[in-house]
Amino acid sequence: MQHLEHNLEVSLKDATATLAFAHSIGVKLRGGEVIELIGDLGAGKTTFVIGLAKGAGITELVSSPSFTIRNDYATKNLSIAHYDLFRISDPGELKELLAESLQEPHTVVAVEWADSLSHILPNDRIKIKLKPMNDDTRSIEVRYPERYGYLFNKTASC
Ligand SMILES: Nc1ncnc2c1ncn2[C@@H]1O[C@H](COP(=O)(O)OP(=O)(O)OP(=O)(O)O)[C@@H](O)[C@H]1O
Ligand SMILES: [Mg+2]
Numbered sequence: 405m406q407h408l409e410h411n412l413e414v415s416l417k418d419a420t421a422t423l424a425f426a427h428s429i430g431v432k433l434r435g436g437e438v439i440e441l442i443g444d445l446g447a448g449k450t451t452f453v454i455g456l457a458k459g460a461g462i463t464e465l466v467s468s469p470s471f472t473i474r475n476d477y478a479t480k481n482l483s484i485a486h487y488d489l490f491r492i493s494d495p496g497e498l499k500e501l502l503a504e505s506l507q508e509p510h511t512v513v514a515v516e517w518a519d520s521l522s523h524i525l526p527n528d529r530i531k532i533k534l535k536p537m538n539d540d541t542r543s544i545e546v547r548y549p550e551r552y553g554y555l556f557n558k559t560a561s562c
Contacts, residue, residue: 412546423455430459432555435482435510440518443534448542449516488516495520
């Protein structure tokens with residue numbers, strides 16, 4: 405099935421700008437969104453999730469799941485399952501866990517280094533690509549299906 409996709413490109417001059425942009429999306433999360441974060445080591449994927457989680461109302465410290473593989477956060481309205489699959493040698497072990505997170509209707513699933521398991525992510529996920537430019541600037545490209553417009557439309561009521 406063909407999904408209508410939208411594109412959004414922004415240039416974010418430093419980590420604070422990335423946190424603020426992600427925060428503005430985080431406040432609009434409803435639960436159930438699936439976000440794939442794409443970019444090299446140090447591109448800012450985890451930084452983005454930190455802003456996103458704060459925007460969603462997470463008050464605990466949000467950190468990289470690079471060693472834990474998965475970190476979980478929750479507010480009274482939604483949960484965030486933040487995965488980093490970089491160190492996964494056998495994706496099969498994680499497949500079931502990730503599949504379970506994807507089934508939970510109130511869980512936002514954010515995945516860094518999803519490549520080995522991207523086939524189990526829904527096709528109509530949000531893709532956020534971060535590319536380091538000069539200095540601290542990151543060029544960010546967001547691709548999202550129509551149904552996630554409420555996260556990105558400036559005119560959306562929220
Ligand atoms: N514009 C920017 N956006 C995001 N991070 C930035 C920016 N400018 C500088 N940084 C810095 O770059 C680093 C990004 O690290 P982060 O852990 O978010 O990357 P990552 O993509 O998750 O890497 P990894 O693949 O190792 O998990 C942080 O130290 C952050 O402060
Ligand atoms: Mg990271």
